[in-house]
Amino acid sequence: MTIQERDLESFLADHHDAVLSTTRSNGATQLSVVTVGFHQGGAIFTTTKHRAKFINLSRNQDCSLLISSSEWRPYVVLEGNATIFSDDTTDPNTLKEILRAAYKSAAGKEHPDWNDYDEAMKRDSRVAIVVNAKNIYGTL
Numbered sequence: 001m002t003i004q005e006r007d008l009e010s011f012l013a014d015h016h017d018a019v020l021s022t023t024r025s026n027g028a029t030q031l032s033v034v035t036v037g038f039h040q041g042g043a044i045f046t047t048t049k050h051r052a053k054f055i056n057l058s059r060n061q062d063c064s065l066l067i068s069s070s071e072w073r074p075y076v077v078l079e080g081n082a083t084i085f086s087d088d089t090t091d092p093n094t095l096k097e098i099l100r101a102a103y104k105s106a107a108g109k110e111h112p113d114w115n116d117y118d119e120a121m122k123r124d125s126r127v128a129i130v131v132n133a134k135n136i137y138g139t140l
Contacts, residue, residue, distance in 0.1 A: 003136040005041050011076055012038035016106050021064040022056035037105025042132040044102045049125045057082045065131045076138035078131050086127040098128040
């Protein structure tokens with residue numbers, strides 16, 4: 001079944017639980033549970049710079065992301081690569097907007113205090129990661 005971008009956007013409106021697969025430096029697979037939302041044709045989530053997923057994706061952007069309902073079906077898999085938005089690669093205003101977009105999309109609502117949110121993102125050295133799919137499949 002071919003899943004189109006509009007199908008992915010619709011699915012991600014209600015499903016935010018995901019498992020990210022990255023590659024460790026020794027070639028082994030590393031899995032991380034993440035909360036995702038839809039962003040510009042892909043799936044977005046945030047993490048901190050000290051997490052394995054960030055370190056692995058900084059070295060090798062190839063990844064897969066399984067997004068599912070709490071019952072595991074339906075699900076969607078994105079195979080592709082990650083784009084990282086961090087304070088090292090992104091101007092501060094753009095990073096702030098992308099981090100806010102990640103929250104809004106994953107939470108499905110506005111944050112009650114954006115200034116507090118922005119400060120927490122800086123304090124935690126948060127980054128936004130967008131998984132861009134080269135291949136999408138699943139059970140929609």
